[in-house]
Amino acid sequence: MTDAVVGFVLEKLESLLVHEANLFRRVKGDVNLLRDDLGIMNAFLKDSEGKGDDHYMVKVLINQIRDTAYEAEDVTNTYMAQVIKQRRRKLLMKLFHWFDHAFALHAVAEKTQSVKKRIENIYANKTTFGIEAQSHVDEEAEQSLQQRRRNVEEEDVVGFIDDTAKLVDQLTNEQRLHREVISIIGMGGLGKTTLARKIYNDARIKNRFDHCAWVNVSQEYKTSVLLLDILKCFVKLSDEMYKMSNEELKVMLRDNLKGKRYFVVMDDVWKPRFWDEIRACxxxxxxxxRILITSREKEVASHASSTPPYFLPFLDKERSWELLCKKVFRGEKCPSNLERLGRQLAKKCKGLPLSIVVLGGILANKEKTQQTWSNLIGNVNWFLIDDDNKRCSDILALSYSYLPRKLRVCFLYVGVFPEDFLIPARTLIQMWVAEGFISVENDSKKMDEIDVAEYYLEQLIDRSLILVASRRSDGGVKTCRIHDLVRDYCIKMSIQEKFYEVRVNSADLRRSSNSSIPRRLSIQGNIDSESISSSRTSNNSISVGSLLLFNSYFHYNPLNWALKNFRFVRLLSVEVGKSSDYFFTFSKEIGQLVFLRYLRISFWGPIVTVGSWKSFPAYICKLPYLETIHLKGGAAMPMPNEIWMMKQLRHLYASGGIELEPPSKVGHTLSNLKVLSFVRVDGKTSILFRKSLFPNLRKLHLGIYSPHVIDTSTTSEILASLESLQNLQIFKLSDLKVGRRLDLFPSSSSESSSKLTKITFVKCEFLDPNHLMGILGKLANLQILKIKNCDMSSRQLHFMAGEFPQLEVFEMIGVGDIATWELETHAMPNLQHLFIRGCDDLRNLPDELWSLANLRMVEVSAIQPDLREKLMIKQSKLKKEGYSCKLILRPGYYSPPWPCSPPRYF
Structure with a gap:
C-alpha cells in the first residue's frame, strides 16, 4: 500500500521533466540521468506492488525512495523557479545567475545514485530478502483478518429490523419466479454481513427455500475453495471432490441444485468478474x-444483476446509543451520570456500527467514570484507528488496498477537508486536477481532465468510500462527504506518507509528527500569529506544495502570510471567517508564486473589508501555470487587460461578478477557458462574444444586479452574440430584462446544432415568456431548464407540441404570476423530473403531464391550498393505479434566498 504516493511523485516528476524540457535545456545531460533514476525507482515500485508490504527491507527501501523523490522535487522546483524568474530579468542579471541553476539540478542527479545502487542490490537479492516468497497470498494473515472482521461485523448489532423485513419480502416474493441476484452495498463496517446473517437466519427464509448456503468470498479467493464451501452445505464432501477441477466442481454443484429452490449468500464480494466465474453453477x-451478495463495490451489484442494489443506511442516534450501551454494559442499565457523555460518544461514531462496536469494547474494559469518558470525547476516531487490535484500520485498509493506484491519492486527499465538511464536488475535482492527480490517457480522442476527475469521484462513491450528500439536477454529484473514521484513516496514512498534514490549532502548527516537512498543509480553526511565525513549516516552505486555510479567524492577512512563507505552492485555498478583523488585499508577492495552478479566495466578512477588493491585480495574470481562479465574496471586480494573455486559464469564477473589456491586441483570446462565471454585462459585452474570444467555453453566467441599467435591446443583442460559442453547454442569466424581440441562437441551423444542455434564469423579467419558451423549445439538446424568481409578465404558460424534445428536468421556483400552465400532447416527451415551489398563483398542473411515459418524479411545495388539495387527490389515485411516477407534496411557505447568504464553509 505504501507505494501509492511515492509512485505518484515519481511519475509526476518524470512527466514534468519531459513536458518542461525547454526549461532544462542547459542541463540536458543531468536531466536525462535524473529521469533514468526516477524510471528505475518507479519500475521497482510497480514490480514489487503487493509482494511485500509487510517486509521490513521493502518498507525501508520505499521510504528511501520517497525521501529522495521529494528531495528531487524540491531541487527541481528550485531550479525551475530560478529559470522562470531569470526570464523576467534583464540580460546582465541572467548571466550573473546562470551557474547556480546548473549546479542545483546536478546535485539532485548525484543524490539519486545511492538509491539507484540500493535498488539494483535489491533486484539482485530478491530471494535473500524474501520478496518473492511474499508474492503469494498470506493465508494465515488473511484468516486472521477475516476473524477480526467477523468479530466486529457479525456482532448482534441492534436495528436492521426494517432492512431485514424489506429484503426478506423481496427474497420470498412468490410472484417473481426467475432466479434473482440481490445485493447489499455499503462501506466497510456498516453491518452488511450482520444484516445478511439476520436474513439468512430468518424463519421465512428457512421455510421458503429447500437449500441454504453461506460462503465468505473476500478479496483473494480461490474458486475451488468457494465451490467446495457451497457444496458442503448440500452434500458430504469426499476425498475425491478435493481432487476435482473447477469445471468438475461447477457441474457437481449445478446438478445438486437442479430442480431445488435454493438460497445462497455470498458475503464480501470484491470483483465483478467473480459472478462470471460461478453464474453457470x-x-x-x-x-x-435467490442469491444474496454483500459488497462495498456498486459495480459488483450492477454486474451480477439488473435489480437495483440495497444501499444500507447508517444507524440513527437512538440505535447508535442502544448499540453502545449493549456493548459497554452487556445488559445492565447505563448509570444516569454517564448517559450524556455516552450519547456524545455514540454521536461521534456517526452511525457506523463498526465504530460503535469497537468503541464499546474499549469502554467496557476501562473504568466507567465521567473523567475517563470525557477524555475520549474529542479523540474517538483517532483512538479507534490506533487501537491495539487494529480492528477498524484493518477493515478500512481493505478498501484502500483494493483501489487502483490512480485512485489512492485522490481518496487520501479528501482528508484535507475539515470534519463534517460538505465538500463541493466541483471544488474537489478541480483541486485533484491542480495537484496533478488526474492522468489523461493518450488515445484518439483525448478526454478533458475535469471529466476524468468526475469519473474518479464516481468510482470512489461506487466503492463506498465517499458518500453523496446532494446531487445536481443533471444527476452529477453536487456535494459529498466522508465518514469521520474514514477521514482520520486518510490523515493517518497521509502522515505516514508525508503526503499532507492537518493542523487544527496553534499547538498543532508548532509541532509536526514528521522530521521532514509535509508536502501539503491544511490549517483548520483559529491560528494565532505567534504560532504562524514560529512554525517550522514556515521556515521550510520550499517543501509545501499546497496550502489550504479553512474557516479560520485571523488577526492578520492570511494571504500575505502564505505569500511570504510558501512560495512554491501549486494550490492556494484561503477561506476567511466572518469575524476576521483586517483588510483583505492582494499583495504584489502573489506574482512570485510561479507554480500556482489553483487560487481560491473565499471571504465572508464586513463590507468595508470586502470593499478592499477594488480590482484584480495584473501581476496574477503573469503566472505561467495558473488554471483556476475562484473568488467568493466582494463586489464587482474589473479585470486587467493582461488577463487575455492567460492561455492556460480554464476556470474563472467571481461571485461578485467581473467586468471584462475586449483585448487591446488583436489575436489575444482565452483559448482554454471552459468556465466563465459571472460576467457583469454592459454595452460592450456582445463584442466579447462576437469576436470568438472564448472558443472552448462550456459554461457561462451573465448578469447584473441592477436590471434597469441594461435595456431589452442590449440584452437581445448580447444573447444573439452567444451564437459564436459553439461549445457552450451550460448557460445562466441573472437580473436582466428580456424583451419581446428575443434572438437567442436565431438561425435554424444553430438550434439543431446547439450543444446547450442546461439553461437557468434567475430574477429575470420576461416581457413575452411564451415566445421565449418557443425559442428554447427548439434547442434539440436542452435537458435542464430552471426558472427561479422571475417575472413572467403573463398569467399563462403554454408549451406546444414538439417543443423541448430532450428536456429531462424542469424547475419553476418563486414564479408568482403564472396562473395556468398548458401542455400540448407530444411536448416535453422525455421529461423525468418536475419541481414546482413557491408559485403562489398557480392553479393547475396540466392533465397531459401524467401521460408522459418517462415522468418519474413531481415535487411540489409552497403552493395554494386549492392546488394542494387537487394534487392530494391525484397522489392517492396514482398510488392506487400503481403509477411509476412519484408525486411528492412538501409543506411550507416559499422564502426566496438572500442573494449573499454564505454556504457553511465555501
Whole structure:
C-alpha cells in the first residue's frame, strides 16, 4: 500500500521533466540521468506492488525512495523557479545567475545514485530478502483478518429490523419466479454481513427455500475453495471432490441444485468478474431461487444483476446509543451520570456500527467514570484507528488496498477537508486536477481532465468510500462527504506518507509528527500569529506544495502570510471567517508564486473589508501555470487587460461578478477557458462574444444586479452574440430584462446544432415568456431548464407540441404570476423530473403531464391550498393505479434566498 504516493511523485516528476524540457535545456545531460533514476525507482515500485508490504527491507527501501523523490522535487522546483524568474530579468542579471541553476539540478542527479545502487542490490537479492516468497497470498494473515472482521461485523448489532423485513419480502416474493441476484452495498463496517446473517437466519427464509448456503468470498479467493464451501452445505464432501477441477466442481454443484429452490449468500464480494466465474453453477428453474451478495463495490451489484442494489443506511442516534450501551454494559442499565457523555460518544461514531462496536469494547474494559469518558470525547476516531487490535484500520485498509493506484491519492486527499465538511464536488475535482492527480490517457480522442476527475469521484462513491450528500439536477454529484473514521484513516496514512498534514490549532502548527516537512498543509480553526511565525513549516516552505486555510479567524492577512512563507505552492485555498478583523488585499508577492495552478479566495466578512477588493491585480495574470481562479465574496471586480494573455486559464469564477473589456491586441483570446462565471454585462459585452474570444467555453453566467441599467435591446443583442460559442453547454442569466424581440441562437441551423444542455434564469423579467419558451423549445439538446424568481409578465404558460424534445428536468421556483400552465400532447416527451415551489398563483398542473411515459418524479411545495388539495387527490389515485411516477407534496411557505447568504464553509 505504501507505494501509492511515492509512485505518484515519481511519475509526476518524470512527466514534468519531459513536458518542461525547454526549461532544462542547459542541463540536458543531468536531466536525462535524473529521469533514468526516477524510471528505475518507479519500475521497482510497480514490480514489487503487493509482494511485500509487510517486509521490513521493502518498507525501508520505499521510504528511501520517497525521501529522495521529494528531495528531487524540491531541487527541481528550485531550479525551475530560478529559470522562470531569470526570464523576467534583464540580460546582465541572467548571466550573473546562470551557474547556480546548473549546479542545483546536478546535485539532485548525484543524490539519486545511492538509491539507484540500493535498488539494483535489491533486484539482485530478491530471494535473500524474501520478496518473492511474499508474492503469494498470506493465508494465515488473511484468516486472521477475516476473524477480526467477523468479530466486529457479525456482532448482534441492534436495528436492521426494517432492512431485514424489506429484503426478506423481496427474497420470498412468490410472484417473481426467475432466479434473482440481490445485493447489499455499503462501506466497510456498516453491518452488511450482520444484516445478511439476520436474513439468512430468518424463519421465512428457512421455510421458503429447500437449500441454504453461506460462503465468505473476500478479496483473494480461490474458486475451488468457494465451490467446495457451497457444496458442503448440500452434500458430504469426499476425498475425491478435493481432487476435482473447477469445471468438475461447477457441474457437481449445478446438478445438486437442479430442480431445488435454493438460497445462497455470498458475503464480501470484491470483483465483478467473480459472478462470471460461478453464474453457470446456479440453474434457473423458475422456482424463485435467490442469491444474496454483500459488497462495498456498486459495480459488483450492477454486474451480477439488473435489480437495483440495497444501499444500507447508517444507524440513527437512538440505535447508535442502544448499540453502545449493549456493548459497554452487556445488559445492565447505563448509570444516569454517564448517559450524556455516552450519547456524545455514540454521536461521534456517526452511525457506523463498526465504530460503535469497537468503541464499546474499549469502554467496557476501562473504568466507567465521567473523567475517563470525557477524555475520549474529542479523540474517538483517532483512538479507534490506533487501537491495539487494529480492528477498524484493518477493515478500512481493505478498501484502500483494493483501489487502483490512480485512485489512492485522490481518496487520501479528501482528508484535507475539515470534519463534517460538505465538500463541493466541483471544488474537489478541480483541486485533484491542480495537484496533478488526474492522468489523461493518450488515445484518439483525448478526454478533458475535469471529466476524468468526475469519473474518479464516481468510482470512489461506487466503492463506498465517499458518500453523496446532494446531487445536481443533471444527476452529477453536487456535494459529498466522508465518514469521520474514514477521514482520520486518510490523515493517518497521509502522515505516514508525508503526503499532507492537518493542523487544527496553534499547538498543532508548532509541532509536526514528521522530521521532514509535509508536502501539503491544511490549517483548520483559529491560528494565532505567534504560532504562524514560529512554525517550522514556515521556515521550510520550499517543501509545501499546497496550502489550504479553512474557516479560520485571523488577526492578520492570511494571504500575505502564505505569500511570504510558501512560495512554491501549486494550490492556494484561503477561506476567511466572518469575524476576521483586517483588510483583505492582494499583495504584489502573489506574482512570485510561479507554480500556482489553483487560487481560491473565499471571504465572508464586513463590507468595508470586502470593499478592499477594488480590482484584480495584473501581476496574477503573469503566472505561467495558473488554471483556476475562484473568488467568493466582494463586489464587482474589473479585470486587467493582461488577463487575455492567460492561455492556460480554464476556470474563472467571481461571485461578485467581473467586468471584462475586449483585448487591446488583436489575436489575444482565452483559448482554454471552459468556465466563465459571472460576467457583469454592459454595452460592450456582445463584442466579447462576437469576436470568438472564448472558443472552448462550456459554461457561462451573465448578469447584473441592477436590471434597469441594461435595456431589452442590449440584452437581445448580447444573447444573439452567444451564437459564436459553439461549445457552450451550460448557460445562466441573472437580473436582466428580456424583451419581446428575443434572438437567442436565431438561425435554424444553430438550434439543431446547439450543444446547450442546461439553461437557468434567475430574477429575470420576461416581457413575452411564451415566445421565449418557443425559442428554447427548439434547442434539440436542452435537458435542464430552471426558472427561479422571475417575472413572467403573463398569467399563462403554454408549451406546444414538439417543443423541448430532450428536456429531462424542469424547475419553476418563486414564479408568482403564472396562473395556468398548458401542455400540448407530444411536448416535453422525455421529461423525468418536475419541481414546482413557491408559485403562489398557480392553479393547475396540466392533465397531459401524467401521460408522459418517462415522468418519474413531481415535487411540489409552497403552493395554494386549492392546488394542494387537487394534487392530494391525484397522489392517492396514482398510488392506487400503481403509477411509476412519484408525486411528492412538501409543506411550507416559499422564502426566496438572500442573494449573499454564505454556504457553511465555501
Amino acid at each position: 446456479f440453474p434457473d428453474d423458475l422456482n424463485g431461487s
